[in-house]
Amino acid sequence: MKMRFRIISSIAIAAVSTLLLASCGADPDSPGLEYMPDMYRSAAIEPYVDYGEIQGKQNEDLKMLLSAKVPPFGTVPYYGTDSAAVSLMLPYARLANNSFRSTHGMFDAELSSQGVDTYVLAAADVNPMELTEENMKDVFDAGKSIFNSKCAHCHGEKGDGNGPMVESGAYVGVPDYANLTNLSDGQMFYSIYYGKGMMGAHGSIINKKEIWTVVHYIRKFQDPNYGPGSVQMAAPVEGDDAPADDEANNPE
Ligand code: HEC
Numbered sequence: 001m002k003m004r005f006r007i008i009s010s011i012a013i014a015a016v017s018t019l020l021l022a023s024c025g026a027d028p029d030s031p032g033l034e035y036m037p038d039m040y041r042s043a044a045i046e047p048y049v050d051y052g053e054i055q056g057k058q059n060e061d062l063k064m065l066l067s068a069k070v071p072p073f074g075t076v077p078y079y080g081t082d083s084a085a086v087s088l089m090l091p092y093a094r095l096a097n098n099s100f101r102s103t104h105g106m107f108d109a110e111l112s113s114q115g116v117d118t119y120v121l122a123a124a125d126v127n128p129m130e131l132t133e134e135n136m137k138d139v140f141d142a143g144k145s146i147f148n149s150k151c152a153h154c155h156g157e158k159g160d161g162n163g164p165m166v167e168s169g170a171y172v173g174v175p176d177y178a179n180l181t182n183l184s185d186g187q188m189f190y191s192i193y194y195g196k197g198m199m200g201a202h203g204s205i206i207n208k209k210e211i212w213t214v215v216h217y218i219r220k221f222q223d224p225n226y227g228p229g230s231v232q233m234a235a236p237v238e239g240d241d242a243p244a245d246d247e248a249n250n251p252e
Contacts, residue, residue: 088128088209094118096194104195118190125186129212131228143217146210150202159221173198177221185232188215 034040052063079086095112096104097119112118131139148157154174156162161174192211195201206214219226 084128085209088212089207092193092203092208094122094125094190094193100194104201106194106201119187119196122186122190123184125184125189126232127185127189127212127215129209129216131216131230133228136227139213139216140220142210143213143220146206146214147217150206151214154199159218171198177218181222185212185215185219188218 031040052059054062076090079089095110095114095118096106097117098111098113100106100109101111114121129139147155147159152163153165154161154163154171155177156166156174159177161176163174165171166174189211190196191199192206192214193201193203193208202211216226219230223230
């Protein structure tokens with residue numbers, strides 16, 4: 001009995017110390033001995049990479065793999081289960097004016113056939129991101145970071161229209177936001193999304209949430225006290241039968 005116990009315990013000690021030794025390497029980052037390497041390192045298949053052709057070689061068997069397919073037209077990414085956050089990211093309800101095809105290169109976009117200037121109608125849209133005492137700082141910080149990376153080279157970090165592009169003489173016609181206090185939030189959104197005059201469309205560069213965030217940030221240039229409870233810059237437009245954002249998905 002004693003003998004058997006000794007054998008079992010020495011086998012156990014040997015096994016444990018083998019495991020311990022195997023898991024200790026000189027490199028502190030080393031994972032030690034890998035028993036099932038393919039569990040740690042799965043094949044690196046990236047979405048949207050066409051593995052049908054690798055380094056000039058056609059791979060018929062890889063051609064139709066899911067990784068090579070684009071999502072179907074109209075696919076909306078998953079933004080979680082918070083309905084307010086999700087509705088913020090649904091496709092923008094206002095269609096660009098027909099003229100934007102030639103002026104802003106919107107060849108693929110569905111354009112408005114309403115016969116009314118959809119930019120004028122956009123004045124009715126309210127910024128859906130409400131400012132509160134709690135979120136204010138985060139919204140302005142996020143707005144600043146978007147603005148400084150995507151807009152300030154034209155508009156200037158102070159929003160005065162004197163960005164480096166303008167100062168260098170390469171570009172003209174950028175307004176000082178201080179002169180646009182009567183511009184509604186909805187029209188700002190529209191212009192950022194589709195472009196206006198010499199400004200190109202930014203709808204494919206920053207998403208809807210980011211645009212509404214940056215609209216809040218631009219208001220801050222116009223009024224340093226802008227914050228929760230500030231008057232929403234929106235005006236109902238007569239004869240506006242275009243869907244507001246939240247009705248966007250129930251066209252008749
Ligand atoms: C390449 C230079 C350039 C860049 C980049 C640029 N803008 Fe502009 N922006 C302009 C010009 C020029 C105008 C004046 C357009 C007009 O009224 O014809 C303008 C106008 C505007 C207006 C007023 C729109 C209106 O309806 O009158 C807003 C708001 C605005 N820009 C916001 C932004 C934001 C936000 C960004 C970054 C996401 C941005 N712009 C990036 C050049 C630029």
